Amino acid sequence: MRNHHTTFLCVVTGISCFFLGAILQQHVSIRNIKNIMNVDPYIFNCRRKLLFALALLGEKRKTGVSFTPIEPQCKDVDSVLGCTLFWFRLQCYKVFSFFFLNIKADEEQPKLSSSHLADIMKYGFPGLDDIRVYKSFVLSYDRRHRIAHWVCEHLRAECITTPLASDAPTKPSRGDQSIPVMFRATTQDYKYSDFVEGHLAAPNNYSCDTVQYNESFLLSNIVPQNRIMKNYVWQRLEEYVRQLTLKSGSVYVYSGPLYMPHRINFRNWAVRFTVIGMNTVAVPTHFFKVIISEHKNPGALPYMEGYVVPNAAVDKEIDLRSFLSDIRDIEHFAGLKFYEGVRRSMFNRP
Structure with a gap:
């Protein structure tokens, strides 16, 4: 027994x-x-x-x-x-x-603590190629083309309304030291080209913080843009995003390049784009912005819309709504997937 x-x-x-x-x-x-x-x-x-x-x-x-x-x-x-x-x-x-484990029996286990990365990438990663995390944004870098695949940023009203200090130490455009030299663009690539430096994450979005402001001048966040398009249409689109942020309080923005095909004959299409500088920095044919605006009222659905702007001289006074595009079309040509794991029915659309 x-x-x-x-x-x-x-x-x-x-x-x-x-x-x-x-x-x-x-x-x-x-x-x-x-x-x-x-x-x-x-x-x-x-x-x-x-x-x-x-x-x-x-x-x-x-x-x-x-x-x-x-x-x-x-x-x-x-x-x-x-x-x-x-x-x-x-x-x-x-x-x-x-x-x-020092957890009371009647309490739930604590939720995962929020982090900087979790805050910016709330709506998921469009792609996972060479991810780089900065204080003001997260980007996926395209080593072949020497520019970003996409840049994601989270804009808040309190940061936009705070002016940059007059004595704040600012830095000019410069190479991103975290990227290997052989895949890195330089300012010399832009110096003698027909294109100017355009930002995917706009510096004026981060006037509240000098570090974030200076990060936006890294060449990993900069792309070759047509001068007229940048100075008028692209800046107006950036200003529209800031006004939307002031209205809603919180806006998530995905920005990036597109290489759109064009027909070369009845049956065939081709993707052709220019490169500049000794580092052969690619000049995209178009740029996109996917915007997610969260509502101030709890429980309300966020609002999303997408824009595709040609990287060429366009009418300065053209209505921005004419550049509205279906998110699925942007995904198709960019090779990205937005809102991974989030039902699209959870968003309001234009």
Whole structure:
């Protein structure tokens, strides 16, 4: 009889230790993912898949990435044994969390803390090629063309309304030292060309912070633009985004280049574009802006719209609404996917 009791106790002890060890390992793994994803955009982008894979003792919330203990749902279980296992699983988690993880039994596990990267990339990454994170924006760099694939920024009304200090140390356009020299554009590439330096993330969006303002002059954020288009249509579009920010308080903007095809004969199309400088910096045929304006009223749907502007001399007084474009067309020609993981029915459209 004693042998049976000893065997039973050994089995129970082994199962309990394994179960508690799994809980501890889950907690440590989730904590490490939280720390890493704040600085690594690739980990941040696939955080939901990683956390879902670690959801051994918790279930994923539909509205976020936090985890809560599984509540026993006896009505969904076919047997009494299944319901009992649910209850036992929950109680073990609460006891272990209270004594070892310093989490009260009646409280939810804390949500993932918001980070700088999470704030800017709230609506997802359009692409994951050579991601670079700055204080004012996040961009994907195109090493072949020496310009960005896309730039994402989060504009706030309080930053736009704050003027840049008159004695603030500003810096001119300069190469991005974080990019390898062989893939980096320089100011000399623009010096003797027919195009001027245009910004994807506009400097005037960051007058509240000198560091953010100066970051916008990195050549990784600069593209070759037609002078007339930049000085009139593109600047008016940037001003429209700022006015929209003042109205709504929070606006997310994706900007980037497009290389649009044109017909060369009845059956064939071609993509042709100019390059400038010794570093062969590509001159896009068009530029896009995808705008997401959040509503001040809680629960209201955000408003989104997209613009495509040709990189050529256009009428200075042309209505900006004439450049409105379907988001799917921008995705098709840019090779990007906006609002990854977000239902498009969650947005209002023009």
